[in-house]
Amino acid sequence: MRAAFLIGHGGNEVVAVGERPAPRRSPGEILIRMKAATVNRVDLYMRDSGAGITHTLPQIMGVDGAGVIVEADSAALIGRRVTLYPGIVCGSCEFCKRGEPVLCAKMSLLGEHRDGTMAEFVCVPANNGLFVPDNLDFAQAAALGVNYLTAWRMLFTKAKLQRGETVLVFGVGGGVSLAALQIAKAAGARVLVTSRSVEKLSRLTGLGADATVNAPPDRIPKDVMDLTQGRGVDVVIENIGGSIWNAALKCLVRGGRIVTCGATIGDQPPADLRRIFIRQLQIFGSTLGNPDEFSDLLEWCSDGRLLPPIDTRYPLDQVCTAFSHLESGAQLGKIAIDI
Incomplete structure (x- = not known):
């Protein structure tokens, strides 16, 4: 599959767009055909150094994203539009058990500790895919996962x-x-x-x-x-x-x-x-949020109370241009990557 991934640390020269192995779904997971991701400051941080964040190169970039489920344990999920909760949690620590998985000490984040969303396919636990309201396009849905x-x-x-x-x-x-x-x-x-x-x-x-x-x-x-x-x-x-x-x-x-x-x-x-x-x-x-908070946010969007503005859209091949745009500070709204 095609993806944008890091091959080192530095500037845009360490960001490659090319072929990477497609993920293989395990029971309890969903395989998503990605449609959009958005660019975040942490993408620049990971590109520049990623210092303090445990990761292995090459690594696919992107923390938030949205797409369509193509494989799942339940056939009823196939074809559903989802946006991704970016934190993969253990589910068994004291924080997960008390309903605060955002505090999970074992959390791994897409695009930081593990392969991310700027790829044709992403595999995550089924609970990490939240259904997208009909009034949001894929870029707007992707924009919600980190900033909003x-x-x-x-x-x-x-x-x-x-x-x-x-x-x-x-x-x-x-x-x-x-x-x-x-x-x-x-x-x-x-x-x-x-x-x-x-x-x-x-x-x-x-x-x-x-x-x-x-x-x-x-x-x-x-x-x-x-x-x-x-x-x-x-x-x-x-x-x-x-x-x-x-x-x-x-x-x-x-x-x-x-x-x-x-x-x-x-x-x-x-x-x-x-x-x-x-x-x-x-x-x-504070940082990020819990899946139930994400669900409340999506409900507001479904009710028309909130609509993330998209500043610019770039194809995956132009991800480095998107990073330069973010670095310039000229954007007002999210910078999207169409996959």
């Missing part, structure tokens, strides 16, 4: 967002941040967003932003306080770290919640502990 699932858990499971609250989303040009904007708005929140790109900010009102902030980190809190009449926001969604962290804390109302899922510009910011305990701020770490 991560944002969903951040907002609802961690921050417990309520209708009428105010949310501040940092770096809304990124995939998780854009998903958080859409989900929070659909949940009835007031949503403020930041970005370094004036052009992107100008387009975000159409995706639900109530107000935009384009300022250096030390000025963001003032702008946010002006927008909230000096109160601050109830929830901050943050995945940048570095100098943004203290700015994010200063934007919160007393008792406010901040959820982080990344540290793209630095993972050792000043802690500002006095602000945290005096203002009784709540800090949550």
Whole structure:
């Protein structure tokens, strides 16, 4: 089968598109004819180094994806459209047993610890294939598995967002941040967003932003306080770290919640502990989500409450062009790979 796979670490020169052995289905698994994947920052990380992630080269790339079941234990599943939950879990550890498989210590992720979704065929446990609503195409369905699932858990499971609250989303040009904007708005929140790109900010009102902030980190809190009449926001969604962290804390109302899922510009910011305990701020770490959260997300999509925007689509042979597009930061929406 044809696939995009890593043959080393470096730049796009280590990404090959060619033939790889097709997976063979075992009992309890489904074989999926892949139709689309989307590009994520972790794909660039795996290409660049993959440091700290146990993997073996050559390895097929891609964390999220969607396609059609072509083999399964049950004939009733054949032909069903599915999107993939990217984590393969043990099912027997304390976290899996208590309904939190996202915390499984033995989880292996598609495209990170094992072959991924940028291939003509993928084989996963049957529970990892979730049925796709008719109103989503394959690229939109694929887009949900990482960015949207991560944002969903951040907002609802961690921050417990309520209708009428105010949310501040940092770096809304990124995939998780854009998903958080859409989900929070659909949940009835007031949503403020930041970005370094004036052009992107100008387009975000159409995706639900109530107000935009384009300022250096030390000025963001003032702008946010002006927008909230000096109160601050109830929830901050943050995945940048570095100098943004203290700015994010200063934007919160007393008792406010901040959820982080990344540290793209630095993972050792000043802690500002006095602000945290005096203002009784709540800090949550989060990544990915559980299959049941994914099911809830898909139900929202089925009801028409949420539709992932696709920025650009590339054929599998042009996966390196897709990676360069993501690196440029020019996208607004998911970059899809049509397989």
